[in-house]
Amino acid sequence: MAGTEHVISMEELLSRKVSLVREEAGETSRRRKSIDIEEEASSTSKMRKENLEKLKEAGANVKRSSAAKTTPKIQEVPALLRGHKNFKKYFEPRVVSLGPIHHGKKECQAAEDFKLGMASIFVEESGKSGEFLLEKIAVKIKQLRHYFDEKVTEKYDDETLAWMLFVDGCAVLQSIHCLAHQELIKELKIKNDQVAFAQQDLFLLENQLPYQLLLDLMDYSGKKEKWKESIETFMRKMVHERVQGVGKDGETNGTPIHLLDLLRTKLVGKSTTTENKGRSNGLINSFINRLANLIPCKSGSKQERRQSYRNVQELRAAGIYVKPAETSPLTRISFDRFLLYPGYLRLPLITVDDSTAPKFFNLIAYEMCSDFDNDYGITSYVAFLESLIDKPGDVKELRNASILYNLLGSDDEVAKLFNEIGTDLVPDLDEYKQVRTQIQEYYDKKWVTWVAEFFHNHFSSPWTVLAFLGALLALFLSATQTWYTVFSPPGP
Incomplete structure (x- = not known):
C-alpha cells in the first residue's frame, strides 16, 4: 500500500514538472512574440519616420529648384x-x-x-x-x-x-x-x-x-x-531664311546653351508668347472683327467654342485663305480680313526636307526637358500646323500659296510626316488662342462666308472685275435701248 502511494506521488511529481516546463515554454514563447511585436512596431515606426523625412526633403528640393534659375543641361532625350x-x-x-x-x-x-x-x-x-x-x-x-x-x-x-x-x-x-x-x-x-x-x-x-x-x-x-x-x-x-528685312527677331538674347538652342532661337525669335497670339493687322481689321462679333453665333460664348474646322481645305471652303506671313519666325501666325473680303490666315514660310523630322523632334524633346523653362514655341507651332495638314490636298494648298516648299517628295509624304510629328504633343493652350478664336468666329458666321465666297469667286482678279463691269455696262446699255424703244417719243 505504501509502495503504491509512493508511486502515485512520483507520477504527480512528474506531471507537475511537465506542466511547469510547458508553462515556462509558453511564457518564453509569449515573451518572444511580445519582443517580435515590439521590434516590428519599432521597425514600422522607423520606416515611417524615414519616409516622412524623404517626403519633407523632396518638398524642399522642389521649392529650391522652382526658386532657383537653372540652366538647361545637355542630357538624354526625355x-x-x-x-x-x-x-x-x-x-x-x-x-x-x-x-x-x-x-x-x-x-x-x-x-x-x-x-x-x-x-x-x-x-x-x-x-x-x-x-x-x-x-x-x-x-x-x-x-x-x-x-x-x-x-x-x-x-x-x-x-x-x-x-x-x-x-x-x-x-x-x-x-x-x-x-x-x-x-x-x-x-x-x-x-x-x-x-x-x-x-x-x-x-x-x-x-x-x-x-x-x-x-x-x-x-x-x-x-x-x-x-x-x-x-x-x-x-x-x-x-532657310528667304524673307529679308524682318528686323532682329531671330537674334540671340544672351549666350545660347548649345547649337540646338541657337536653332530654336532663330526659328522662334525673341518675341514672347503674348506677342505671337493672333496679331491683327491694322485698326480697320480690328474694328471689323469687333463689329462682326456683335452678331450672335450658334456655338455660344467664346469660352465655350471649340475648333470645328479640320484642315486647310475646310477653311478654304469657308472663305478663309492662307497667305505668307510678312515676317520669318515660325511663331508669327495671324488672322485678318478686310470688310467683306475673305479671311486670311497668314503663316510663316517653311521648307520641308529630309532634315525636317529630326530637327523638329529634337527641338520638341529639348522643350520637354524638365530643366528648360520655355513657352513651348516649337511644340505649339507644330501642333497648330498639324491641325491644318490632314491630307495631301492641304499640303498642295500651302504649296500653291508659296508657304510650304516641298523638297521631301510627294504631298502625301509631307502630310504623313506632320501627322507623325504632331502625335502626342502637349502644346501651350494659350498659344495662338486668339487666332483660333478669330478663325472659329469667322467659320461660324455663314453669311460672312457666303459674301466672302462671292467676292472671292467674282473679284479675285482684275479680269473678273473687268468682266463684271463689262456685264453691268452691257446690262445698262440693253436696258437703255429697251427704254427708248418702249418710251421713245413719236417721230415728226
Missing part, C-alpha cells in the same frame, strides 16, 4: 519620347558623335579620324598650337562639366573629357566654317550624303556641345569674328 518607333532614326547620330553621350558609338567610328582631321585644320588656321588650346580647355574642364547632366559624364575623368571636348569643339567649328562656304566642302572632297547626315547630327539633343566651349575656342584662336560669321551664315542656311 523618357516620354524614348519609346518612339523611329527613335534611333530621329534622335541618335548616324554619321558623327559629339560629346559624351554617344562617344565611342560603333556606327560613328568611321568619323573619328575625320573629326581629328578637321580639328587639326582648325588648330592650324587659328595660328595657335594644339598644346595651348588643349591646356585652355583642360583648365576650364570643371566649369564645362557643369553644362552636362551629371550621369552622362560620370564615367569620364577630367583629362579624358577635356580631350574629347577639345577635339569635338575644334571639329564642329571647322565643319561649320566649311558648311558656310561650300567651296571648302568641294576642296575636301566630302560627299553630299555625308554632309547632309552630318548637318542633322549637329542638331540632335544628345549630340550637343556647350556653346561656351565653342566661344572659348573662338576666343583662344584669336579669330573670333571669322568663326562667328561662319556660324551666322550656317544658321541662316539651316533655317
